[in-house]
Amino acid sequence: MKVLLLAIGKTSTRFVADGIAEYCKRLSRYIPFEIKCLNDAKNTRNLNESQQKQKEGQMILASLAAQDYVVLLDEHGREFTSVEFAAYMERKMQVVPKQLVFIIGGPYGFSPEVYARANEKLSLSKMTFSHEMVRLFFIEQIYRAMTIINNEPYHHE
DSSP states (O other): OEEEEEEESOOOOHHHHHHHHHHHHHHTTTSOEEEEEEOOOTTGGGOOHHHHHHHHHHHHHHTOOTTOEEEEEEEEEEEOOHHHHHHHHHHHHHHOOSEEEEEEOBTTBOOHHHHHHOSEEEESOSSOOOHHHHHHHHHHHHHHHHHHHTTOTTOOO
């Protein structure tokens, strides 16, 4: 199984990009992992929230394959501890045949069509983080899950 993190927009903050690169390198020991950043929707000044979500939703849906298992990172999703997330990832690695896709939406969330396509939703926290920081935090959690699954000393209880 391959894990894909799909996100709207680029990571422009240097220290965040460096952290993402570091955890991607670490993750490569465990699973095939890729980040795909979709371009921000164009001319958003002329769009309302709903129109922007629709435009981003079209880009997201065009990036998915029919057999992808899609998980939205959404404030209304299910929350896990790190150990629970490791168990979740271990289960998904056994049942998802090709690609597990986690999606970070744009600033206003997801279009109704993206919600309809999703298999489930996860939340990192009840707090709000910048989309760049969510990328770093989530990739670190995937790495942490892999170390927990492999009984390595990264995570402390």
